[in-house]
Amino acid sequence: ETGVTQTPRHLVMGMTNKKSLKCEQHLGHNAMYWYKQSAKKPLELMFVYNFKEQTENNSVPSRFSPECPNSSHLFLHLHTLQPEDSALYLCASSQDIGRAAGELFFGEGSRLTVL
Amino acid sequence: AQKITQTQPGMFVQEKEAVTLDCTYDTSDQSYGLFWYKQPSSGEMIFLIYQGSYDEQNATEGRYSLNFQKARKSANLVISASQLGDSAMYFCAMREGRGGSNYKLTFGKGTLLTVNP
Numbered sequence: 382e383t384g385v386t387q388t389p390r391h392l393v394m395g396m397t398n399k400k401s402l403k404c405e406q407h408l409g410h411n412a413m414y415w416y417k418q419s420a421k422k423p424l425e426l427m428f429v430y431n432f433k434e435q436t437e438n439n440s441v442p443s444r445f446s447p448e449c450p451n452s453s454h455l456f457l458h459l460h461t462l463q464p465e466d467s468a469l470y471l472c473a474s475s476q477d478i479g480r481a482a483g484e485l486f487f488g489e490g491s492r493l494t495v496l
Numbered sequence: 497a498q499k500i501t502q503t504q505p506g507m508f509v510q511e512k513e514a515v516t517l518d519c520t521y522d523t524s525d526q527s528y529g530l531f532w533y534k535q536p537s538s539g540e541m542i543f544l545i546y547q548g549s550y551d552e553q554n555a556t557e558g559r560y561s562l563n564f565q566k567a568r569k570s571a572n573l574v575i576s577a578s579q580l581g582d583s584a585m586y587f588c589a590m591r592e593g594r595g596g597s598n599y600k601l602t603f604g605k606g607t608l609l610t611v612n613p
Contacts, residue, residue, distance in 0.1 A: 423603045423604060426600055471539075471541065485531075485533075485541070485601055486543070487533075
């Protein structure tokens with residue numbers, strides 16, 4: 382099993398659909414993150430959870446709704462998205478101790494296309 | 497203002513040669529960390545190397561080394577003996593400060609490295 386697993390890897394949805402992205406980490410980390418990667422832009426931090434509590438919402442539109450039921454699982458619920466939301470959504474986890482604290486371990490991403 | 501600047505959108509290197517990918521950063525914190533990640537076409541971000549702001553030695557990990565020049569606020573990645581599998585996007589990132597229960601990384605826009613046979 383890889384450290385951070387994301388499903389689905391690819392998703393195509395219409396603007397009126399409701400879908401969810403799932404992330405699972407098997408590393409025993411306490412923090413989990415959603416990042417958005419659009420073409421020709423730096424990675425954008427969306428949400429941070431630490432011990433299941435949301436500690437950061439980086440002014441993300443409400444059509445993106447995160448859920449973190451436990452420290453190992455993170456969801457991103459999608460509703461009435463716009464075409465400009467098409468991007469690669471990366472989940473990551475980290476442990477906030479140690480020399481390289483904050484080192485992010487990423488999943489392979491979910492490639493979202495909104496039609 | 498950008499906190500992480502990668503000025504090279506694309507770089508080309510011949511197989512077996514060395515290449516340097518540039519990264520400059522902006523922070524007023526005394527304690528910070530610098531990371532380099534590789535992103536192949538598959539999408540996964542792979543951690544390569546880490547440099548702490550108080551580290552006196554430049555970090556090295558196999559063929560990767562980090563040329564850390566604190567006064568110039570630069571943290572360039574050097575890849576020695578390039579391989580075809582090194583072709584990928586490379587991202588520089590910074591973690592600011594210490595303490596707190598979680599850390600955030602700020603990423604640059606990346607450099608696309610192409611290794612030619």
